[in-house]
Amino acid sequence: MYVAVKGGEAAIANAHRLLGDRRRGDRSVPGLTLTQIIGQLGLAVDRVMGEGSLYDMELAALAIVQARGDMIEAIFLLRAYRTTLPRFGYSQPIDTGKMLIERRISATYKDLPGGQLLGPTFDYTHRLLDPSLLDADVPEPVARTAEDAAAPRVTDLLNDEGLIEVDVSEPQGEIGDLTREPLEFPLNRDLRLQALARGDEGFLLALGYSTQRGYGRSHPFVGEIRIGEVEVELDIPELGFAVSLGRIRVTECQMVNKFKGNAKVPPQFTRGYGLVFGQAERKAMAMSLCDRSLRARELGEDVNHPAQDEEFVISHSDNVQSTGFVEHLKLPHYVDFQGELGLLREMRAEHEAVPEELKEAAE
Amino acid sequence: MPQQQAQSDDNPRRDAMEILSHAAPERLAALWASFADKPAHVRVRGPETGLVMVRARAGGGGNPFNLGEATVTRATVRLSTGEVGHAYALGRDAAKVEIAAVLDALFQRDPAMITTQFLAPLAAEAEAADRVRREEVAATKVDFFTMVRGDD
Numbered sequence: 001m002y003v004a005v006k007g008g009e010a011a012i013a014n015a016h017r018l019l020g021d022r023r024r025g026d027r028s029v030p031g032l033t034l035t036q037i038i039g040q041l042g043l044a045v046d047r048v049m050g051e052g053s054l055y056d057m058e059l060a061a062l063a064i065v066q067a068r069g070d071m072i073e074a075i076f077l078l079r080a081y082r083t084t085l086p087r088f089g090y091s092q093p094i095d096t097g098k099m100l101i102e103r104r105i106s107a108t109y110k111d112l113p114g115g116q117l118l119g120p121t122f123d124y125t126h127r128l129l130d131p132s133l134l135d136a137d138v139p140e141p142v143a144r145t146a147e148d149a150a151a152p153r154v155t156d157l158l159n160d161e162g163l164i165e166v167d168v169s170e171p172q173g174e175i176g177d178l179t180r181e182p183l184e185f186p187l188n189r190d191l192r193l194q195a196l197a198r199g200d201e202g203f204l205l206a207l208g209y210s211t212q213r214g215y216g217r218s219h220p221f222v223g224e225i226r227i228g229e230v231e232v233e234l235d236i237p238e239l240g241f242a243v244s245l246g247r248i249r250v251t252e253c254q255m256v257n258k259f260k261g262n263a264k265v266p267p268q269f270t271r272g273y274g275l276v277f278g279q280a281e282r283k284a285m286a287m288s289l290c291d292r293s294l295r296a297r298e299l300g301e302d303v304n305h306p307a308q309d310e311e312f313v314i315s316h317s318d319n320v321q322s323t324g325f326v327e328h329l330k331l332p333h334y335v336d337f338q339g340e341l342g343l344l345r346e347m348r349a350e351h352e353a354v355p356e357e358l359k360e361a362a363e
Numbered sequence: 364m365p366q367q368q369a370q371s372d373d374n375p376r377r378d379a380m381e382i383l384s385h386a387a388p389e390r391l392a393a394l395w396a397s398f399a400d401k402p403a404h405v406r407v408r409g410p411e412t413g414l415v416m417v418r419a420r421a422g423g424g425g426n427p428f429n430l431g432e433a434t435v436t437r438a439t440v441r442l443s444t445g446e447v448g449h450a451y452a453l454g455r456d457a458a459k460v461e462i463a464a465v466l467d468a469l470f471q472r473d474p475a476m477i478t479t480q481f482l483a484p485l486a487a488e489a490e491a492a493d494r495v496r497r498e499e500v501a502a503t504k505v506d507f508f509t510m511v512r513g514d515d
Contacts, residue, residue: 053432054414054431054432054434055431055433055434055453056433056455058455082414082432085412085413085414086411087413087415089415089416090416090429094417094419094430096423097424100493100497101500102500103503110507111507115505117500118504143495143498143499143502144501145498147501155423156423167420167423167425168421169424169425170426172426175418176429177416177429179432189421189428190426190427197431198431232417232433232453234435236449238449239376239377239449241374241377243380243451244381245384245415245435245452246385246452246453246454247453248417248433248453250430252423271422273423273425
C-alpha cells in the first residue's frame with residue numbers, strides 16, 4: 001500500500017525541468033527532428049509502433065525523443081496516447097499475399113516463384129563498426145527491371161501438395177480484443193497472436209530461443225519472411241463499400257515445424273505465425289516460434305516448458321505491464337515498510353527473551 | 364441495410380478515394396493550391412482523428428485476429444451545391460483529409476475534371492514511386508547458379 005506523500009512538489013517540478021534539459025543536451029548541437037528519426041532510426045520507430053500497438057511513425061518518433069531513446073518508456077507513451085482517441089472501427093484483414101514486397105526470403109525453397117529478394121538487410125554484413133558512414137556520400141541504390149511475377153506465400157505452395165496444415169478460415173464468434181476485454185485463460189489463438197504482436201521483443205526472443213534449445217518441441221524452418229507494405233481497408237458505413245485508407249509496412253514470418261498427424265490426418269508440417277508492424281524481422285521470427293509452441297494444447301502435445309505455457313508467456317510478454325509492476329516498487333512504501341520494521345523488531349525482541357538453554361534445546 | 368456494393372473493379376468513386384487517401388499531404392496541398400475552382404463547403408463531421416484496429420489472418424489466410432491499431436483521420440463535408448463528400452486516410456493530417464473530402468464531393472459532380480486535375484497526376488506519381496521501389500528491391504534478388512562438379 002502507498003499513501004499520499006506531500007512536500008515533493010518543488011522537487012518534482014525541478015526534476016522534470018532537469019529532465020527537459022538533459023533530454024535536449026548541448027544547445028549548440030541542433031535538436032533532432034521527427035523526420036530525422038523516422039528517416040534514420042526507422043527500425044527503432046518500427047519497434048515502438050509494434051510494441052506500442054499503434055501505427056503512426058510521427059508519434060512513435062516523438063515518443064522516442066521524449067523518452068530520450070528509452071524504448072520501453074517510448075512504448076508506454078504511445079500506449080497512453082492511444083487511450084485518448086476514439087476507435088472508428090476494425091479494418092478488413094490485411095492481405096500479406098498482395099504485399100508491395102521490400103524483402104522476401106525462404107530457407108526452405110531456393111527457387112521459389114517471385115524469387116529471393118534480400119532487400120535492405122543486415123544479413124551478410126561484416127558487423128564491423130564503420131565510422132566512415134557518418135560522413136560518406138551514400139550512393140543511390142541499384143535498380144533493375146522488376147519482373148511482374150507473383151510472389152505467393154511459401155506456405156501456399158506447400159498447401160498445394162497437402163504437406164502442411166492449411167490455414168483454417170472458418171466462421172467464428174467475436175474476434176478477441178485484449179484492449180477491450182481482460183484476458184481469460186485459456187486463450188484462443190486470435191488473442192494470443194494479438195498479445196504476441198505487441199509483446200516485448202527481448203522476452204519473446206528469449207522464449208523462442210528456449211524452444212530451440214530443448215525447452216519445447218520446436219524443429220523449425222523459416223518457410224518465408226516477407227517485409228513490405230499492405231493496404232488497410234475499412235468498410236465505410238456511409239458508403240456501403242470498403243476503401244483503402246493507405247498502406248502500412250509489416251513483417252511476416254511463416255515458421256514451418258515438424259510433423260503432426262493422426263488417424264484422420266496424414267503427417268504434415270505444422271506452422272507458427274509471426275506478424276509485426278514495421279520492419280521487425282527478429283521479432284516476427286520470435287513471435288512465430290512462440291505462436292507454435294503455444295499451440296501445444298491444440299496439437300495434443302504435452303505442456304512441459306515455459307514457452308508452451310500460455311498463461312506464463314502471455315501474462316509476462318507485455319513490457320508496459322511488466323515495467324508498471326516492477327517500477328511501482330520505487331514509489332513510496334513508507335507505511336508498509338514501517339509495519340514490517342515493527343514486526344521484525346517484535347520478532348527479535350521475542351527471540352532475545354528466550355533463555356539460551358531453551359534455544360539450544362529447540363535446535 | 365443498403366445493398367453491399369460488390370468489391371468489383373468497377374467503382375470509380377472508391378478508386379478516387381483510394382488515390383486521395385494514398386496521396387502525400389504536401390502533394391495534395393500543392394495541387395489544391397493551384398486549383399482555381401475551389402467550392403464553398405461546410406464541415407458535416409470532422410476532420411477528426413481516431414483509431415482503426417488493423418486486422419490480419421493467422422498464417423496469412425486463416426482466422427482473423429487483431430494486429431494493432433493505426434491512427435486514421437476522417438472528414439465529411441457538404442458543398443453549397445449539395446454534394447456530400449467523405450474521406451478517410453491513415454495518419455493525422457486533418458488538412459489533407461478535408462481536401463480529400465471536398466474532392467470526393469466534387470468527384471460526384473464532375474469526375475472527369477477531378478480526374479484530370481488531381482487523380483491522374485497523383486496516381487501516376489504513386490505508380491512511379493512504387494516502380495522505383497520494386498526496381499530497387501529487384502536488384503537485390505538472388506540469382507542462384509549451380510556449381511558444376513568436376514568428375515571425381
